[in-house]
Amino acid sequence: MAELIPPFLTPKNQLSPLFEKIFTSIFKKYDLDQDGCLNKSELDAFALATNGEQFEEESLKKILELVEKNEQGFLTLKGFLQMYACQALADKDETWNDLKTHGFSYDYILEKMKRKEPIVPKHQIGRKNKSKKNHK
Numbered sequence: 001m002a003e004l005i006p007p008f009l010t011p012k013n014q015l016s017p018l019f020e021k022i023f024t025s026i027f028k029k030y031d032l033d034q035d036g037c038l039n040k041s042e043l044d045a046f047a048l049a050t051n052g053e054q055f056e057e058e059s060l061k062k063i064l065e066l067v068e069k070n071e072q073g074f075l076t077l078k079g080f081l082q083m084y085a086c087q088a089l090a091d092k093d094e095t096w097n098d099l100k101t102h103g104f105s106y107d108y109i110l111e112k113m114k115r116k117e118p119i120v121p122k123h124q125i126g127r128k129n130k131s132k133k134n135h136k
């Protein structure tokens with residue numbers, strides 16, 4: 001049965017489509033102002049929910065050095081997905097822990113796949129209609 005759930009990563013070590021979708025929905029949940037990146041307070045809220053504490057200044061700096069961010073230094077969606085691709089490569093258990101924390105446990109995903117139901121609720125994907133706040 002386990003084979004129903006695809007691996008986290010493609011052979012090129014990028015998130016596979018299913019997990020990209022799941023992590024995108026998690027990202028959007030924490031991108032409260034919907035500007036396509038997680039600013040400091042959004043990232044803190046995410047870290048708090050995920051790890052029970054905020055990122056340490058140093059480890060956050062290290063993460064942000066490795067992944068894509070915008071001009072202000074905030075984590076973009078692409079950077080967020082890169083971050084999780086790295087984590088999935090290094091520590092699958094930790095990645096499952098994080099997924100479970102955000103409502104996507106192994107059993108939940110398996111059940112949805114068996115029933116052929118969408119794993120990510122629609123309302124968590126389609127938010128793009130709200131116009132972005134534009135600074136320019």
Ligand SMILES: [Ca+2]
Pocket residue numbers: 030031032033034035036037038039042
């Ligand atoms: Ca944001």
